[in-house]
Amino acid sequence: MADTVTITFEPDGKTVEGPPQSILELSRGAGITLRSECGGSGICGKCRVQITKSYGTIAPPTQKEAKQLTAAELAGGLRLACQARVLSGKATVYVLPESRTAAREISGTALEGNVALAPAVQKVRCHLFPPTLEDTRPDLERLVSALPFVPSGIPLPVLSVLPDTLRSAGWDVTAVIWNDRLLTVEAGDTTTEQYGVAIDIGSSKIICHLVDLATGKTLAAEHAENPQIMYGEDVVSRITFAAKDNGNLYRLRYLVVETVNTLIAKMCGATEISKDRIYEIVFDGNTVMHHLFLGITPKYIGVSPFLPGHSAPVSYPAKELGLAINPEGRVTSLPLIAGYVGSDAVADLMLTKIYERQECSLVIDIGTNSELMLGNSDKIVVCSAPSGPSFEGAQISSGMKAVGGAIESVKIEDGKVSYTTIGNGKPKGICGSGIIDLVASLFSAGIITKNGKFANLANPRIVTDGVPKFIVAPKEETESGREITVTEKDINEFLLAKGSLRAGWTILAEKYGIDPKNLDRVYLAGSFGTHINIGNAMALELLPQVPPDRVVFAGETAVGGSQLALLSVHEREAIRSVLTKVQYVELSVEKSFNREYLRSIPISPEAAQRRS
Amino acid sequence: MADTVTITFEPDGKTVEGPPQSILELSRGAGITLRSECGGSGICGKCRVQITKSYGTIAPPTQKEAKQLTAAELAGGLRLACQARVLSGKATVYVLPESRTAAREISGTALEGNVALAPAVQKVRCHLFPPTLEDTRPDLERLVSALPFVPSGIPLPVLSVLPDTLRSAGWDVTAVIWNDRLLTVEAGDTTTEQYGVAIDIGSSKIICHLVDLATGKTLAAEHAENPQIMYGEDVVSRITFAAKDNGNLYRLRYLVVETVNTLIAKMCGATEISKDRIYEIVFDGNTVMHHLFLGITPKYIGVSPFLPGHSAPVSYPAKELGLAINPEGRVTSLPLIAGYVGSDAVADLMLTKIYERQECSLVIDIGTNSELMLGNSDKIVVCSAPSGPSFEGAQISSGMKAVGGAIESVKIEDGKVSYTTIGNGKPKGICGSGIIDLVASLFSAGIITKNGKFANLANPRIVTDGVPKFIVAPKEETESGREITVTEKDINEFLLAKGSLRAGWTILAEKYGIDPKNLDRVYLAGSFGTHINIGNAMALELLPQVPPDRVVFAGETAVGGSQLALLSVHEREAIRSVLTKVQYVELSVEKSFNREYLRSIPISPEAAQRRS
Structure with a gap:
């Protein structure tokens, strides 16, 4: 025992x-x-x-x-x-x-990576009877008779060599099927070798997972910076660059294709898996990344009314896209919702599955453009809130990304400022989660007004030579020996961003017909969400003020959405069917948006009081 | 008035x-x-x-x-x-x-080229509403909403430029659809310009028709010699050449592709039609020509059990096959029946439509391998009879093709030989139809026995220095100044060929369960059939002995089959459904074949008597 x-x-x-x-x-x-x-x-x-x-x-x-x-x-x-x-x-x-999938102070439903396996790729071992003068079925028809159904097509390069393939394999082959098509035919029994790759193409990071389609396991994961960054950090500069001429568009496309090929090669090397045994790639990304990856002009996403070229999922042969998996393998996209609500946001829906429940949930995926999705099994409304890059540390004088040395949390107690940094080293700057804490603390300590102005310039931590600044970390504490400070302009940048978010979910809740306080769950998706202090975020009304145990950290869902689709055609069908019920709300045409936005920018003393 | x-x-x-x-x-x-x-x-x-x-x-x-x-x-x-x-x-x-579609001495049903137009290619003019902030449907979905159905796919190069296409056309475009797919999108109204090409790829001749899919009219026709001839006249030598290495296979393939492209360019030049407005090619050919055109190895058609790589029709993008029509256009094959019953024979079925009638018909398409098809709306049996090249004038000492100067008919009356030549010039040799007449006349004049031996070498027109020869045209009458003669070996070649044909239709009739004399119709397909003397062909039992008015000259059907398919998807469906009922008979495994073959070689005095 x-x-x-x-x-x-x-x-x-x-x-x-x-x-x-x-x-x-x-x-x-x-x-x-x-x-x-x-x-x-x-x-x-x-x-x-x-x-x-x-x-x-x-x-x-x-x-x-x-x-x-x-x-x-x-x-x-x-x-x-x-x-x-x-x-x-x-x-x-x-x-x-x-x-943890959910931070300790909140208890949410963990996202389950479990899914019943039903990949689009299937392998069928076929022991064929060799032909005789009495049994003169042609080679393809002989093979097809051993399959569970008549496939809708066969690639020409596979058909061309099929007679040799069958004979050199002694009529013992494995047919590789993708949906209703015959993809390729392999000698012998290769049924245990069927792999796929899930890819999230982020504006800054590309993540690849190599997945065993027979077991559902992730065998390897790799990531790399998106090399398009050399043509601009944000999607708008990449649109501008791509729109200039087709050469630029193809350059952006091939930068990502080459990076993906390198990541796939690394994963294949680490696992000793042949790239020819990878039969499908499913990818997601924001709408611009999606367009650039397929070589579709993103020009019109950048101008009103911000339209994508298409939204339904598409699938093309890997050889057509230059992706180094089995040449007949397929490259499949997740569906898009709108010009600024891409398939990364669709992945949020796929992983949170808010569409399966009767209760109404909100998903917030914070970025330069934040995607907000609110609804339940009956109805989902979504919008993109132009929240700007302040949550990512940009356009903030001492701002930085959430990497080592970033101040990620701040407290002000009895006039004393304390903070923690990522990696616990000396501070180099302040990242998004630190800014939330800082603004909330400055307000509750009475150092700033609800409009983000310094209440009293006489505060000893405020330096007033030139633009007034609040010292977060004095120079003797910092890595560079320079003070880390925050200005009224910085605070204003942040308040504009949170105003945009608040207006977004307020309007969605209105459209749906629910008081935000009554939302059953609030999912924070994306890397940003997992680091923030929920209490402060609610005090500032970045999030609706629901009981904290209803807040769930969904984490980086995007590649998970692609992976779910890779593992199950039912997941693909489910999300396609969900999207037919999704109502996209273009905030810029909402009559109430400007009013709600202006109302959302200042800090609400009542809200701050409730949460503090 | x-x-x-x-x-x-x-x-x-x-x-x-x-x-x-x-x-x-x-x-x-x-x-x-x-x-x-x-x-x-x-x-x-x-x-x-x-x-x-x-x-x-x-x-x-x-x-x-x-x-x-x-x-x-x-x-x-x-x-x-x-x-x-x-x-x-x-x-x-x-x-x-x-x-005439039918020779004067027989009255058959003329083949009607008329068909109700239902091409796979359709054009749909789409006047789209320009997008607004209130109507943010993506470009593709906006277009699709104007189509009669949701297409199953769109080529990536078309999707890539769709946003530009729609805007530069002012949202007024024509969608080109092929079956359930969106092929391409064109600016403005191009609905009147939709063309297709029907191609018959013969071993010796390639025939192309440019067809207006909107009216069904043939706008231009071109033909050229099949340049593969430099690698062998017959299909077996081409199989041998292609089987040696893939380079050879691709060489044979590109010879035809280039020829077809040249013919298409000529037709486009003559009609001032842009090749980009040609959206489909339908082609037929014997099974080897079919394989070579698609680049499929024909190796195993050449060895028992003579299998093709596939038989069902296939369709691939023109760009994949290197054919110079619209790059997204489709290249579609007619179905095959067996290794030596190709889609040219399927075209015979499509044009004679023997599968539509209750009465039982026979189609004979004479060549080196002759295709025989017998049946009605319930059942069709087909076989390939290895008749050799003697009908084409090869392996006959004075034989030649049916071109200018060939003796095409021969009469022997009262020991006097008279003949006619193609073009009425001096004779150069004797072609297939001339040989039939000659053998029938020699037999009925008592000059040869039923086994094709000279009955009496003392006949004044027989020269006996060396191999005995019958003088058809003395040297003073011929173009070259040399006698045109026939030997016992020549006659034997012919008798072996007709034995193979007779055994073929006898076995098919047996399989079907009909006395050949009771066949309702006998169709002679292919160029050879249109020149022969029916009476003599029946006397020699090359054809079953039906009343002459039941013989129909079907002519060169092959390109007509491709054209029918090009003009109507219903014709494609009809023939696919017919082929499921077709039973292929492999003569070499038929127990009765050898017996029937040996019995079929000699001339039957009774039959000759009946017909003379």
């Missing part, structure tokens, strides 16, 4: 018992929702926990852990929950905040 | 009256079936008649006639019946034998 093992999860204080298994598996029994984007295969490195006490045996670190964790981290007891198997006795583990 | 005109057709002696109209139109009233492959548009030049008397006004020759007829021919009264309009009075015209 196997031992029973006991694990206590801290800081939750929950204890569970069970047979020897991984910490990830045990965490599920404790109701702790750990991130496991790779399905627990040790690839994504997101389920980090620290073993703080152990009165028994825990299996030593696996090779995958050795790859994801530094020697120092391993020495400090850091492990991947999916890899670390508790073999006997008791242990206590500390769950790192970033390893 | 318009005049009434009166025309007498000779040698039929039939007179008709009617309002002023073309001779072709008048011929219909007289029950005279003139050839009009181009639908009476003056292109094919097949409806030649000679005006022998005129007591009224006939419109002068048109430009099209000037192109089809030489000045001498025009001066001699030769006209195209479709072009020559009788304006007033009376006239007598002589119908040239070759202008």
Whole structure:
């Protein structure tokens, strides 16, 4: 009889018992929702926990852990929950905040990566009877008779060599099918080798997952900066560049195609999988990234009325797009919603599945253009709120991205400013989540007015030579030796952005017919959402003021949406059918938008009071 | 009130009256079936008649006639019946034998080129509402909403430029649809410009017709020698060459592709039609020609059990095949039946429509491999009879193709030999129809035995120095000054070929369950069939001995089959459904074949008696 093992999860204080298994598996029994984007295969490195006490045996670190964790981290007891198997006795583990799918202060429904496998790609092993003078069925018809249905087509290069393929394989082949088409025919039994790639093409980052379509597991993950960045950080500059001439459009397209090919090659190298066994790519991205990836002119997304060339999902052969998988493999897009509500936002819908529930939810995916989606199984309204880049640290004098050295949280208590930085090093600047905390704290400390002006320039942390600035970190504390400060203009940038968001969800709630306070759930999607202080975000009405346990951190959903589609045609059908019910709201033509926007910019003392 | 005109057709002696109209139109009233492959548009030049008397006004020759007829021919009264309009009075015209769809001695049903237009290609003019902030449907979805159905796909190059196309056209475009797909989108109204090309890829000749899909008319016709001939006259040598390496296969393929492109360019030049307005090619050919055209290895057609790579019709984009029509246009094949029963034979079925009638018919398409098809609306059995090249004049010592100077008919009366040649010049050799006459005459004159041996070497026209030879044309009559003769070996070649044919239709009739004498119709398809003397062919049992009025000359059907398919998807569906009922009989595995073959080689005195 196997031992029973006991694990206590801290800081939750929950204890569970069970047979020897991984910490990830045990965490599920404790109701702790750990991130496991790779399905627990040790690839994504997101389920980090620290073993703080152990009165028994825990299996030593696996090779995958050795790859994801530094020697120092391993020495400090850091492990991947999916890899670390508790073999006997008791242990206590500390769950790192970033390893949770939902932050600790809120308890939401964890997003399940589980999906019933129904990939568009299928393999059928075919043992054919060799032809005789009595059985003169042609080669293709002989093959088709062994398939569960008559495919709607076969690529010419495959048909051209089919007679040789069948004979050299001794009439024992594997047919590769994609939806109702015959993609290719392979010698022998290759049914265990069927792979796909999910890609999220972000404006700044491209993420690829190599997925085993037979098991649903993520076998490898790679990412790289989007090299289009050299032609502009934001989508508008890329539209401008692409619109100049077709050469530019193709340059932008090939930059991404080459990057994707490199990432795929890396994943194939790491897993020793042949790229010819990859039969489908599903990709998502904002509407501009989508257009550039397919080589469709994005020109008219940039001008009113901001139209995409198309919105329904499309699929083309990999060879036509220059993607280095099986040349007959397919490259399939997720559907789009509008010029500024792309398939990355569709991925949010696919993962939060707000369309399955009777209760009304809101999804907020914050970026330069923030996508807002609100609704339930009956109706969904969506809009794009032009929130500007301030949440990403841009257009803020000391702003920076959420990377090492960024001030990510700020508190002001009794006039004393304290902060934390990403990586705990000396501060270099302030990122979006830090700005939210800062503005909320400045307001509740009475340092700024509801309009974001300094209430009293005599405050000792305000320097007034030139433009008045509030010192967040004095020069002796910072990396550069220069002060990290915030100006009224910075605060105004932020207030305009939050005004846009607030106006967006207020109008959506109005359209739907619900008081935002009564929303059943508020999902924060995208990388930004997972770092913010919910209390402060609500105090500033960046989010509707729902009970905190209704806020769910959905994380970076985008590649997950592509992955879901890759694994299941039912997921594709479901989202297509959902999108027929989605009503896109163009804020710029909403009569109430300007009024609501102006009303949304100042901080509401009542709201701040309620949340503080 | 318009005049009434009166025309007498000779040698039929039939007179008709009617309002002023073309001779072709008048011929219909007289029950005279003139050839009009181009639908009476003056292109094919097949409806030649000679005006022998005129007591009224006939419109002068048109430009099209000037192109089809030489000045001498025009001066001699030769006209195209479709072009020559009788304006007033009376006239007598002589119908040239070759202008008839059925030879005069037999009266069969003329093949009708008429078909209800239902091409796979359709054009839909779309006046779209320009987008506004209130109507933000994406470009493709905006276009699709103006179509009668949601197309199943759009080529990426078309999607890529769709936003520009729609705007530069001021939202007034024409969508080109092929079956359920959107092929391309054109600025403005192009609905009157929709063309297709029908191609017959023969082993020796490639024939192209440019067809107006909106009217069904043939606008131009071109043909050229199949340049693959440099790698062998017969299909077997081309299979051998292609099977050696893929370079050879592609060389054969591109020879035909280039020829077809040249023919298409000529037709486009003559008609001032842009190749971009040609949206579909439908082609037929024997199975080897079909494979070579698509680049499919024909290797296994050459070895038992003689299998094609596939038989169902396929369709690929023109750009993938290198064919110079609209790059998104489609290249579609007619279905195949077997390795030696190709889509040229399928075209025979499509034009004779034996599958529509309750009565049982036989179609014979004579070549090196002759295709035989027998049946009715319930059941059709087909086979390929390896008849060898003797009907084409090959492997016969004085044999030649049916071109100028070939002896095409022979009579022996009272020991006197008379003959006619093609073009009426001095004889150069003897072609297939001449050989049939010769063998039949030699036998009925008692000069050869039923086994094809000379009965009496003392016959004055038999020279016996060396191999005994019968002198058909003495040297003083011939072009070269050398005798045109026939040997026992030549006669044997012919008897083997006719034995194969006779065994073929005998076995098919047996399979079907009909006495060949009771066949309702016997169609002679292909160029060879139209020149032979039916009486002699029956005397030798090349054809079943049915009443002569049941024999129909179907002519060169092949390109007609492609043209029918081009003009109507219903014709495509009909023939696909027919082919599911077609039973292919592989003669080499038929137990009765050898017995029947041996029995079929000698001349049957009874049969010869019956027919003579």
